[in-house]
Amino acid sequence: MPAPSPRHEIAHLGHVELRTPEPEKSLDFFVNVLGLTENGSQGDSVYLRTWDDYEHHSVKLTAAKTSGVGRTAMRASSEAALKRRAAAIEERGLGIGWVDGDTGIGPTYLFRDPDGHEMEIYWETERYAPPDHLRPSLKNQAQAYPARGVCVRRLDHVNYLAQDAASNGGFVCDALGGRVTEQIQLDTGVISGQWTNFAQKSYDLVYTNDWTRNSGRLHHIAFATDTREDILRAADIALDKGVFIETGPHKHAIQQTFFLYVYEPGGNRIELCNPTARLIFAPDWEPVTWTEAERARGQAWGLKTIESFHTHGTPPARS
Template identity: 90%
Template structure:
């Protein structure tokens, strides 16, 4: 069997549940700068300004917070069919479903921890209205000039009862690769960062201290520059948005970050990965020890306790 590497092209979009739909919508549009691109029942579709597809985020009204489906785009129709066969062989497939707004036939499945994901190939290219038409034809839409002005959906960080089996699933079945990980003194792998292409990470799994399944740690949106992260902190302050930690720099992946809570209770990371890409075809995972992690973030800030205890939906 051929290698599954690169058969998943990239993270497409993610669904976020919120018990505060109006306030959450205001946060993503006015504070983060996303653009609304349609509705469907209790869901609103939102997009970052440099996304070529219909939407980056599906915001769905619900009784509680948390993550819904995460969508991954395959690299071709043939790659989609091969990954579906691999998923069915593992017994983690749910089945084919009608594609959501903006995408074609979609295969629904679950990771070992129970998070819902979907794979698709056919997609709708975004066609901006005249008011959002960019001057540069290689840009998806005009820069909105509103709020933080995030450029793209960057990654999803799941909480899982056990990180390692999920990271192994991403690698063995979806063709991802572990770029960095944390190994505790007990030998347990408590966190794994995986990627599909040259971006250093797309899906992250970290151990859930509550022992629960299927929860969310955060979703992340990337900005153009580090300065955008600093400006985002002021924008959050001015708008009464809870800042959990940052601005600061992670040691793992060297990402410049700011963590905030959106009104529905979900943690949102605003990140600038500092242009770090992985080109090596034989990359070996970087493993961090407990002692190294105890030193805190890259510049010495200790990780705030809520970063280890807060997840959605709440337990």
């Protein structure tokens, strides 16, 4: 009997660890500007959740000497799928091994992508049980709407910087069962960016080439807002709170996302986005490829991509 297809064996992006050299200021940003809710702490880390993610936490904020991304966690679609993906990663020589799960998750398989970003897959999870003051009136909602700051709805995607976007995107497809939905191809033939998904949401993990030729860096993590108007309001909130706005509000041509990019106090880039992504239902979807000339026209409404979008990443580049 042939091995089952890896497609859909990763159910979704679970949570992400973000490192910050300014833990108190970063925590204030995530709680009071973005509107996340604290859900416990351990050691140098605080667990934070958006109001519509169903699991224990969406972000693990960890005090560190520098900024950047720690582990990115993905939930498998079953225990059997978890074991199959672990075996596939082992075959490619990128596995680290089985570890006890972090707060809120069960046995976890730890590994790295080809660029060195640390990742983990798990199956067992703790569903969030809100205390009385956060209990929603609508029983199909994970938590009451916090009515604080931007009130981001859920963790949406992670965009990594990498020395070779295509090899990392290929790993996501071959080992994790992802699919490339859109990509950028330069005139030289080099793939400079790939957007990959696991289910119907058009992207979950993104890789773009790091112009500094460093490895293991983060471009941004993104949170979905409930409406496009929330993005506009977020710009006003950022202005009032002294949060650095890098670019936006505007609309991407790739994936058609309405966006705002800001830097949190630790230096990590944060995207607020809506719609979070187009939905792709076609089982035989072919990647949309954008040429260098098409990208030179700028974003959907003509604004050119700003220089810092190609140079700023975390941790800061090593010379």
